[in-house]
Amino acid sequence: MKSILIIALSLFSFGTFAQENSAAKPAKETAKPAKPAVTFKTLKIERVDIPYDSKEPFIFEFKNTGKQPVIITNVHTSCGCTAAEKPTEPVAKGKSSKIVVNYDTKRVGNFTKTITVTTNVSTEPIVLTISGNVLAAPTEPVTTPQ
Numbered sequence: 001m002k003s004i005l006i007i008a009l010s011l012f013s014f015g016t017f018a019q020e021n022s023a024a025k026p027a028k029e030t031a032k033p034a035k036p037a038v039t040f041k042t043l044k045i046e047r048v049d050i051p052y053d054s055k056e057p058f059i060f061e062f063k064n065t066g067k068q069p070v071i072i073t074n075v076h077t078s079c080g081c082t083a084a085e086k087p088t089e090p091v092a093k094g095k096s097s098k099i100v101v102n103y104d105t106k107r108v109g110n111f112t113k114t115i116t117v118t119t120n121v122s123t124e125p126i127v128l129t130i131s132g133n134v135l136a137a138p139t140e141p142v143t144t145p146q
Contacts, residue, residue, distance in 0.1 A: 037066025037121040040128070047132035050105055058101040058130045060115075064091045071120040075099060078114040081107055082130070086117075105134045 040062040050056075064070045069090035077084050081104040087097040101115055112131040119126070 037064065037068075038070055038119055038126065039063050039065045040126065043127070044129040044131070046130075050132050050134045052105060052108065052135055052137040054105045054134075055102075058103065060099045060101065060128050061096060062091075062098065063096045064093055066121050067093060068121065069093065072097075072099070072117060073120055074116075074118045076116045076118075077101075078116075081111075082113045082115065084115050099128070101128070101130055103130060103132075108134050108136050 040060055042060065045058045045060070047058075069092050071090045072086040075084040075086040083102045085100040087099075091097045099115070099117065103111065103113065110131075110133045112129065115128040115130070117126040117128060
């Protein structure tokens with residue numbers, strides 16, 4: 001009976017050590033994160049002083065660094081005061097394109113707006129940001145009648 005008990009305890013201890021050893025081994029390295037298929041030159045454009053009613057757009061240039069054509073499937077702005085134009089055609093591998101963003105510069109003061117870009121090659125959206133300060137409209141010089 002003692003020998004059965006000793007054998008059982010031995011097997012139990014071997015099982016415990018086997019589990020500890022396998023847990024102590026380092027996990028296999030996971031695959032390297034995939035290189036983004038779309039690379040923007042910048043994700044944020046800031047302008048300090050923008051003249052009132054300026055028509056100068058914010059331009060976000062990007063390059064297709066992936067292995068297949070990139071289609072900008074959607075561009076969503078954070079408010080109605082911002083409009084964005086996306087490429088209408090797929091962007092071939094190694095080629096560049098742009099997203100043109102216009103802000104309503106008849107709204108005086110500081111602003112920060114986001115543009116969310118989705119593509120056919122990425123599960124995560126890309127968030128672009130524009131910010132700046134729109135100056136007040138110039139005042140006309142007052143003339144007095146003589």
